[in-house]
């Protein structure tokens with residue numbers, strides 16, 4: 050027996066969704082609906098690890114849900130919900146806080162980056178964040194998690210937590226016959242693939258495109274209109290050389306590599322295929338082609354997001370329905386976890 054294939058992924062409602070979130074994650078959620086049971090979550094509890102204005106949090110939560118739907122996630126086929134409506138996420142995260150070791154958490158580069166020199170003064174939640182992320186995934190015994198490259202270390206930690214739980218409670222799991230080949234939780238596989246696992250800033254090819262970059266020119270927001278999308282691409286920083294004919298030629302050219310990767314991901318091609326078409330040409334040819342493609346893909350999506358956001362009640366109803374379906378699975382897992390641990394119920 051093996052765990053049945055199930056996908057889980059989450060996006061934080063903590064600011065403007067951008068092209069990196071779309072290409073690294075959301076766009077890839079859509080085809081997985083054909084092959085897997087799929088659960089897509091707006092992780093509002095993760096967002097409050099740093100301060101969020103309540104009204105802005107509500108708005109951003111609906112925005113992420115609208116982006117899922119506008120991108121092609123079907124809330125009937127997939128479970129789409131916001132994390133805080135399914136209380137078992139917090140419950141399992143506590144259990145995992147008692148499984149994970151301080152040293153494991155202290156090694157997380159994202160925490161170190163976010164906390165910076167201020168590590169005494171950030172929230173305890175920010176430090177424990179990966180434990181909640183492991184709970185998100187394992188509550189549904191998800192086998193596959195599509196994410197961008199920046200989440201790799203967190204997913205490795207989730208695997209470590211699952212393995213330690215399986216191991217620490219092996220006897221109890223076996224006694225209750227709750228394991229598959231001795232494992233209660235699956236050792237989840239990250240799905241980090243394709244040409245867009247790490248989209249870089251349009252201003253600086255060595256920096257990740259991010260919600261927290263102070264420069265709005267550094268990222269394309271999913272709510273940017275056609276004009277803004279085209280302008281940002283045309284103004285993107287590049288070196289002066291023409292595009293290379295082969296992949297090799299993108300080495301040490303981070304800006305060129307990034308823009309070719311974006312073109313490839315938006316057109317469902319490989320970078321090599323894009324170079325076969327544009328290699329040898331200058332930016333004066335490539336940038337307008339990229340701008341046209343980006344507008345063709347992103348601008349209808351932005352329009353659909355704005356349309357959905359005009360009716361917040363409908364979005365909230367989708368999230369509530371998703372939360373009910375998610376809760377049914379989550380409660381089943383938690384009942385088993387309580388028994389395994391020795392909690393009386």
Ligand code: TYM
Pocket residue numbers: 057058059060061062069070071072073074092095181182185186194195196197198199200203245246247248249257258259
């Ligand atoms: P978050 O909200 O920062 O980002 C959401 C998704 O977008 C991807 N991403 C990128 N991909 C390519 N290039 C970029 N520049 C870029 N920036 C962001 C991220 O890798 C992610 O897939 N901890 C997670 C949210 C989370 C989660 C989970 C994910 C919570 N629980 C369970 C998967 C499974 C986060 O902060 O993502």
